Amino acid sequence: MTNQKPVRGFLFACTDKSEAECLSGLLFATKRFYGPIVIRIRKGDLIFLNNIKTDKLFGVFKAITNGGINLRPNAFNGKYPYQVKVKPVGDIIEKTGAEKLLGKHAIKRNRPLIGKGLIKFLEGFVSIDEQLKLAEGQEGNKPNKSILKQIDILRKGNMEIDIEEEIPLIESTTFWDFPKQSYGLTPKGDNKYAGVTPALIIYNLIWRYTQPGDLVVDPMCGSGTTIDVCKAEKRKVKGFDISPPRPDIIQNDARRIPLKDNSVDMIFIDSPYGDNIKYNGHLDNIGNISSESAEFYDELEKVMAECKRILRDGKVLGWLIGDQWVKNKFTPVGFKIYERLSRHFEPIDIICVNRRGQSSNTGIWHNRARRFNFFLRGFKYLIIVRNISEEPRPKKARKVEWAYYQRGQK
Numbered sequence: 199m200t201n202q203k204p205v206r207g208f209l210f211a212c213t214d215k216s217e218a219e220c221l222s223g224l225l226f227a228t229k230r231f232y233g234p235i236v237i238r239i240r241k242g243d244l245i246f247l248n249n250i251k252t253d254k255l256f257g258v259f260k261a262i263t264n265g266g267i268n269l270r271p272n273a274f275n276g277k278y279p280y281q282v283k284v285k286p287v288g289d290i291i292e293k294t295g296a297e298k299l300l301g302k303h304a305i306k307r308n309r310p311l312i313g314k315g316l317i318k319f320l321e322g323f324v325s326i327d328e329q330l331k332l333a334e335g336q337e338g339n340k341p342n343k344s345i346l347k348q349i350d351i352l353r354k355g356n357m358e359i360d361i362e363e364e365i366p367l368i369e370s371t372t373f374w375d376f377p378k379q380s381y382g383l384t385p386k387g388d389n390k391y392a393g394v395t396p397a398l399i400i401y402n403l404i405w406r407y408t409q410p411g412d413l414v415v416d417p418m419c420g421s422g423t424t425i426d427v428c429k430a431e432k433r434k435v436k437g438f439d440i441s442p443p444r445p446d447i448i449q450n451d452a453r454r455i456p457l458k459d460n461s462v463d464m465i466f467i468d469s470p471y472g473d474n475i476k477y478n479g480h481l482d483n484i485g486n487i488s489s490e491s492a493e494f495y496d497e498l499e500k501v502m503a504e505c506k507r508i509l510r511d512g513k514v515l516g517w518l519i520g521d522q523w524v525k526n527k528f529t530p531v532g533f534k535i536y537e538r539l540s541r542h543f544e545p546i547d548i549i550c551v552n553r554r555g556q557s558s559n560t561g562i563w564h565n566r567a568r569r570f571n572f573f574l575r576g577f578k579y580l581i582i583v584r585n586i587s588e589e590p591r592p593k594k595a596r597k598v599e600w601a602y603y604q605r606g607q608k
């Protein structure tokens with residue numbers, strides 16, 4: 199086994215408009231929502247280009263840089279900032295019927311080719327005759343020879359799997375439901391930590407509102423999920439907690455954050471929802487205060503004011519919060535937190551996150567909820583707000599054009 203990192207294969211797309219620039223500039227590029235795939239590309243990985251208009255596939259290319267942002271900022275008129283520089287492996291081969299071919303190998307933009315799957319796909323670029331010639335040690339023709347050499351290197355190389363089978367795409371609706379706490383090959387936070395956050399919530403926020411290299415802060419970081427997600431997605435990160443369970447989290451009270459004004463690109467907070475969970479015995483833990491009391495919101499509002507102070511203008515805060523129902527009393531914690539947040543920030547949206555993994559998610563509790571006529575908490579709110587400077591922004595005129603459909607017509 200060599201020490202070389204395993205080689206993976208990635209697919210880029212182009213149209214007739216961008217094909218020439220891709221092939222002449224040897225720079226493949228895409229939009230932000232495929233950013234999570236591009237930043238996982240390493241120098242030496244293999245790349246294919248699909249013209250989705252002509253159904254052609256071009257290959258084989260090798261990445262000569264890691265995937266990144268704005269490697270050539272003016273390329274494609276700045277429309278496609280996530281980029282990788284490539285060089286062809288031998289002559290460029292052009293194949294028709296790309297959709298069928300990609301379907302046969304179950305290749306999608308967010309499903310990298312790995313191990314034997316990559317070898318099999320590469321073999322598709324080389325004729326059977328050429329493969330036989332290679333097996334017999336004979337010389338082949340030039341374009342195929344380089345690919346065959348590449349196949350040989352792959353066969354002898356590191357076949358370890360070090361990338362997700364499917365890289366998550368960002369959510370498109372305001373309802374998010376993640377079956378598992380983590381994603382990818384490494385844990386994100388500690389799924390045994392009481393109140394741990396589903397990692398894909400943070401993943402979605404950072405891919406929508408930050409870019410690689412930006413600084414993300416979590417002032418109530420618990421088991422460190424935000425730190426682990428940010429590292430995997432190439433963001434800078436600082437995590438604080440009143441009682442940190444691991445050494446890379448800085449002990450700090452979120453009501454006084456030791457960071458400069460206007461210095462942070464995004465904040466994520468999954469705060470206590472009241473005193474329903476015993477996080478730790480620290481006296482300054484806001485999770486010791488009941489969400490039925492005004493004090494709970496007053497203390498969290500101090501955290502909000504600190505977030506506003508450290509966030510750059512126009513940047514985003516995501517706050518995860520759930521309601522409370524205890525002993526026949528409902529407390530709309532989410533609405534109350536929203537009301538406090540809206541004193542300091544401009545709303546962007548509210549996401550409903552399916553509340554899985556609750557300790558009350560058992561047959562007994564579901565039965566009780568039906569028998570005693572109450573509801574178990576089924577969702578949390580992810581409140582997304584933006585920091586705005588005190589100066590009101592000039593509002594752009596909005597003209598909404600609804601699509602009205604006629605009713606009652608066949």
Ligand SMILES: C[S@@+](CC[C@H](N)C(=O)[O-])C[C@H]1O[C@@H](n2cnc3c(N)ncnc32)[C@H](O)[C@@H]1O
Pocket residue numbers: 387388391392393394395396417418419420421422423424438439440441450451452453468469470477478482483484485
């Ligand atoms: C819901 S947990 C956060 C979970 C975390 N996102 C994770 O994935 O592990 C809330 C955290 O807030 C912390 N906390 C409570 N009061 C705090 C305070 N005054 N300052 C900083 N952290 C505080 C608790 O210690 C707890 O770890």
